[in-house]
Amino acid sequence: MCGRFTLTLDPGELQELLDLGPFVHIVQPRYNIAPSQPIPIVKDANKREVELYRWGFVPSWADDPAIGNRMINARSETAHEKPSFRAAFKRRRCLILADGFFEWHADQKSAPKTPYLFKLKNDHPFTFAGLYEHWQAPEGGELHTCTILTCPPNDLVKDYHNRMPVMLGESARWHWLAEDADKNKLLDMLTPYPAEEMKCFPVSRAVNTPSNDSPEILEPLKE
Template sequence: MCGRYVMALRAGDLGDVLDAEVPEPERLRLSYNIAPTSTVPILVERYEEPEGAAPTDGAATTLRREVHPARWGLLPHWAKDASFSSKTFNARSETAAEKPSFRAAVRRRRCAVPAQGYYEWRAARDPHTGRTVRQPFHIAPADGSLILFAGLYEWWQDPQLLASGDPAPWVLSTTILTGAAPVVGDDCAGEGGGREHGDADGGDEVLRALADIHDRLPLALAPRTLESWLDPEPWSADQAEAAVAGLRGTALECARGWGLHEVDRAVGDVRNDSPELIEPPSRLL
């Protein structure tokens, strides 16, 4: 799963990296400890008709790539209140195309969620106390590039804002797709340390380490799948199912290039938000 992540690029820098426009840069907040229901950037593509053209005059449309702020936790149109998003910040790729909370978005409203890295917790038994302890890890591309998680988005009309006469009662929300952790052969060594990997064996070591930490993995978009995933054209139910299934294989290719290391348990408190959170514990003050 993905319950905390890092996105600390300034809006202008993020737009440059993604080759996208950022219409509301003031609404994007830098954070080293993003939690569900926070406002996060998402990358979308939409059609733009030429200025002054009527919808029926046959004028050509162009695709426009933009970064918009969204609530992390998907709000389908039928959600009764915003608290629903606290349980929809991740969508299981195995069922997203058919589950009521996500199926409409899979067919029509797909996005990418940029991240510089994310946190995951490994549960283990303390041999001295017998208690279960959870050790956080920071996971990020070894080359310092961005991760683009496969995401979905929805527009939800807030009934309270609507009743109050607020001129902007619509809330944009998003979720990150996840898949089962990879299974690799027993001959692939690795204990979850943070070395960088570039060859096949190193990639397998990373996958094994990820599976050792958690049985779920957020799905990253490979460059060749990003364009088709962001395409705003609607899909049929069969197309949606096939596209989501295809993401799982290419996501593992992306994960082979990641590195990971333990971090301090301070990341478990969302009030902590600083660059030191992504460093190994020995370097924390």
């Protein structure tokens, strides 16, 4: 599962390191991104423009957009066949910009859980594999939402959770957006990111409160 993540680099760094197209600087550093908040996505491999979509997928046929609160993640193994996600898997795939994500862990069963921040060892940004959708409100407004795909954990994450977000490397991310991509080739991309390229460390339990969104909460704790 992925229920909280970070995007701490400034727009110029993101544009350069992820090879994004020119975009209005709508993306500001975020240290504790939570469900239902607007998050930056890229939908087109040619334009590579960044847009903000609400985190929490609302299918186009849903009666109540509150369903999105329960659909922040989609299982990569089954999203292509589930009624909620299969149309989006076929036609509305996206990249979600990030540079870290959190999982919670307790060293002892009776101890309170501590958030751990997972990042790349080089501290570069990366992209989650995502799906997006448009929901039409009865009164005429439109809601743009998205979800993060998850997969089984790699050897680093498995001690903290039984799922992890799908992180697409440089060679895969733009193929994920290809309009003519073969379904089986897409499914082959949705694998655990190499553990040897990642690191993790404990951070403050202030992360537990989404309104805490400052650099200080990401300082490594002494174990």
